[in-house]
Amino acid sequence: MLKRLLPLFLFVILVIFLYVGLGRNPRELPSPLIDKPAPGFVLQDLFNPDLFIDASVDFKGKVALVNVWASWCVTCRREHPALMRLSKEGKTPIYGINYKDTRQEAKQYLAALGNPFAKVVFDPAGTAGLDWGVYATPETFIIDKEGIIRLKHVGNLTDEVLNSKVLPKLVELQNKS
Amino acid sequence: MITSRLQVLLFSLTLLTGVGTASTITVQSFDTEIQQTRYNRLIYDLRCPVCQGQNIGESNAGLAKDLRDRVRSMILAGQSDDQIAAYMVSRYGEFVLYEPPVRPATYLLWVIPFLVALIGFGFTVIAIKKRGRRSLNNLQTASRADETKRADELLSSIKPNSPIDERDIT
Numbered sequence: 001m002l003k004r005l006l007p008l009f010l011f012v013i014l015v016i017f018l019y020v021g022l023g024r025n026p027r028e029l030p031s032p033l034i035d036k037p038a039p040g041f042v043l044q045d046l047f048n049p050d051l052f053i054d055a056s057v058d059f060k061g062k063v064a065l066v067n068v069w070a071s072w073c074v075t076c077r078r079e080h081p082a083l084m085r086l087s088k089e090g091k092t093p094i095y096g097i098n099y100k101d102t103r104q105e106a107k108q109y110l111a112a113l114g115n116p117f118a119k120v121v122f123d124p125a126g127t128a129g130l131d132w133g134v135y136a137t138p139e140t141f142i143i144d145k146e147g148i149i150r151l152k153h154v155g156n157l158t159d160e161v162l163n164s165k166v167l168p169k170l171v172e173l174q175n176k177s
Numbered sequence: 178m179i180t181s182r183l184q185v186l187l188f189s190l191t192l193l194t195g196v197g198t199a200s201t202i203t204v205q206s207f208d209t210e211i212q213q214t215r216y217n218r219l220i221y222d223l224r225c226p227v228c229q230g231q232n233i234g235e236s237n238a239g240l241a242k243d244l245r246d247r248v249r250s251m252i253l254a255g256q257s258d259d260q261i262a263a264y265m266v267s268r269y270g271e272f273v274l275y276e277p278p279v280r281p282a283t284y285l286l287w288v289i290p291f292l293v294a295l296i297g298f299g300f301t302v303i304a305i306k307k308r309g310r311r312s313l314n315n316l317q318t319a320s321r322a323d324e325t326k327r328a329d330e331l332l333s334s335i336k337p338n339s340p341i342d343e344r345d346i347t
Binding site for chain 1: 244
């Protein structure tokens with residue numbers, strides 16, 4: 001009896017593995033930066049080339065969102081309303097990293113769709129992006145008061161992602177200390 | 178006539194585009210031959226984070242080019258292969274390594290192939306032993322008990338003036 005059921009048992013195990021595998025997104029990499037200090041960089045401000053933004057100084061002090069975006073990125077456009085809503089609520093500052101873009105196009109984009117960012121870093125060569133492990137825009141990081149990365153989301157900030165992943169983490173970090 | 182000329186034109190156009198994509202991977206210049214070989218090996222050993230199943234040497238993705246450039250500048254800056262690999266891992270995770278490191282979280286990954294091979298070997302040995310025993314048993318039981326009995330039966334069933342005998346003679 002047991003011997004007859006063994007192949008069925010092994011098959012069921014295989015099916016479970018395959019089922020779980022199907023549900024996972026192969027494009028989503030676990031970030032090694034979680035619970036690590038946000039990589040530092042000093043880059044120009046998007047609006048003011050004379051102003052330099054230092055991630056290790058300017059991104060600290062408050063629980064914040066860091067959003068990597070570009071004017072050429074279609075999904076960024078789609079998630080923009082969500083960022084605008086978050087910034088209107090005013091609980092968390094949102095910092096933008098403008099990734100591989102031109103100053104003019106980036107500024108036009110923000111002028112047309114609204115600017116949810118407290119600060120925008122201009123990263124035309126993608127150097128900061130490389131240090132932050134960016135591989136697909138948009139990417140959104142949550143950093144805590146000490147400037148440690150606590151969450152990373154790759155892709156559109158849909159309502160589902162916001163409600164199940166981003167907002168709970170923000171509340172959790174804000175209630176700490 | 179027109180169609181054949183069109184075919185030739187289309188064919189040459191396809192060739193052109195082929196050349197176009199091939200040349201997008203630019204050859205990097207280095208100070209020494211060793212640096213060049215190290216570069217070639219590293220870009221083929223590092224997996225591209227955005228392209229499924231390609232290394233950063235094969236991929237035309239923008240990110241792969243950035244990573245190639247970073248590998249090159251790190252080689253020129255005198256960084257070792259391990260340092261470059263560690264740099265990539267610290268940003269994109271162990272995904273970028275084609276060969277995962279051996280540590281507690283990956284023990285299962287490393288052990289399973291050997292385990293499966295061992296189990297398969299065990300099954301084979303058992304199966305062979307079983308089959309050997311079965312045929313030996315058959316041989317023994319057949320020659321000793323059943324077959325002698327059957328042979329006796331057959332022998333006793335043959336009578337001196339049986340029709341079989343007559344048929345044999347004729």
